[in-house]
Amino acid sequence: EDQVTQSPEALRLQEGESSSLNCSYTVSGLRGLFWYRQDPGKGPEFLFTLYSAGEEKEKERLKATLTKKESFLHITAPKPEDSATYLCAVQGEGGTSYGKLTFGQGTILTVHP
Amino acid sequence: DTGVSQNPRHKITKRGQNVTFRCDPISEHNRLYWYRQTLGQGPEFLTYFQNEAQLEKSRLLSDRFSAERPKGSFSTLEIQRTEQGDSAMYLCASSTEGAGELFFGEGSRLTVL
Numbered sequence: 001e002d003q004v005t006q007s008p009e010a011l012r013l014q015e016g017e018s019s020s021l022n023c024s025y026t027v028s029g030l031r032g033l034f035w036y037r038q039d040p041g042k043g044p045e046f047l048f049t050l051y052s053a054g055e056e057k058e059k060e061r062l063k064a065t066l067t068k069k070e071s072f073l074h075i076t077a078p079k080p081e082d083s084a085t086y087l088c089a090v091q092g093e094g095g096t097s098y099g100k101l102t103f104g105q106g107t108i109l110t111v112h113p
Numbered sequence: 114d115t116g117v118s119q120n121p122r123h124k125i126t127k128r129g130q131n132v133t134f135r136c137d138p139i140s141e142h143n144r145l146y147w148y149r150q151t152l153g154q155g156p157e158f159l160t161y162f163q164n165e166a167q168l169e170k171s172r173l174l175s176d177r178f179s180a181e182r183p184k185g186s187f188s189t190l191e192i193q194r195t196e197q198g199d200s201a202m203y204l205c206a207s208s209t210e211g212a213g214e215l216f217f218g219e220g221s222r223l224t225v226l
Contacts, residue, residue, distance in 0.1 A: 004155075032213040043117075043204050043217035044156065087155050091213055099146045099208055099215050100169065103155025 002027045002092045006104035013078055013111050021073040021086055021107045029093030033071050034101060035064050036087040044087055078111045085109070115139060117218035119205050125224045126195055133191045134221040138207030145188050146215060147180055148204040149173065156204055162188060163210070195225045 005024045013019055025033065032051055036044035048057040050066040057064045061082065063074045073086055085108050089101040118137040126132050138145050143164050148156035159178070161169045164185035174180075177195075182188040192199055202222050206215035 034214060036217075041220075041222075043119075043206075043220045046214045046216060049214050089155070099144055099161055099206065099213075100158050101156075101215065103157070105153065105155050 002090055002102040004088055004090055004102055004104035006086075006088050006107050008107060009105070010108040011110070013075075013109070015079055015111055015113050016077050018074070018076045018078070020075070021088075021109070023071040023073070023088030023104055024069060025071070025088070025090045026069075027090045027092035027102075031091040031093055033066055034089045034091070035062075035071070035073055036089065038085045038087055038106070040085075047086075075109070078109075080111045080113050083109055083111045117205055117207055117216055119203075119218035119221050121221060122219060123222045123224075125226065127226050128197060129194055131191065131193045132195060132223060133189055134203050134205075134223075136188045136190070136205030136218060137186070138188070138205070139216060142207035142209050142216070143185065144208045144210060145182055146206045146208075147188070147190050148206065148217075150202040150204055150220070151200075159190075192223070195223075197225045199223060200225045 003026045007022045035047040038044045048064040053068045061076050065072045085106040087106045089103040145162045147159040150156040160180050162182040177193045180190045202220040204220045206217045208215050
């Protein structure tokens with residue numbers, strides 16, 4: 001069974017203070033690893049897909065990286081509007097559809113001005 | 114707005130009542146998914162449609178839950194004889210065939226009293 005563990009559960013940063021969120025996973029053959037952002041009371045918003053170890057993706061202040069066992073979401077010089085819950089999910093080859101994702105519990109990021 | 118649309122956004126019901134949620138996916142997406150999310154947890158997969166065919170269901174989807182996608186466009190999720198444990202956010206997502214990333218709606222929050 002696919003498993004995803006995210007750490008830390010919550011992270012408080014000062015504006016401009018760079019940091020990283022961790023996503024550790026076990027999966028029977030990785031089809032894709034996904035990062036989503038979720039604001040309170042809203043649905044998850046897609047950020048990145050990573051397919052193989054060594055791959056990196058960037059979007060504004062966010063950069064996602066992937067190894068064979070974990071993924072990191074690096075946040076450079078965060079702003080208060082980056083405050084949200086960040087979700088990591090995997091899709092393994094054991095699933096029969098591309099959309100059956102296994103999510104972690106999320107990291108709640110708070111950026112103080 | 115061409116995103117995934119869900120309604121109602123909020124539903125409060127008494128234990129034992131039936132509720133139905135509707136999802137309108139992005140028009141060119143033939144895959145549709147239902148997920149459930151409880152407070153502090155990541156979304157959990159419930160079921161998946163490709164066009165009008167329901168191809169996969171999670172064991173989380175008890176006999177009281179039924180989902181349909183009659184013409185391969187919108188979908189409904191019905192919960193019969195609701196229980197307090199059904200209180201959660203019900204998320205709908207859609208994707209194109211072959212694409213791993215899902216696009217989520219805003220969700221329908223159910224509260225069972």
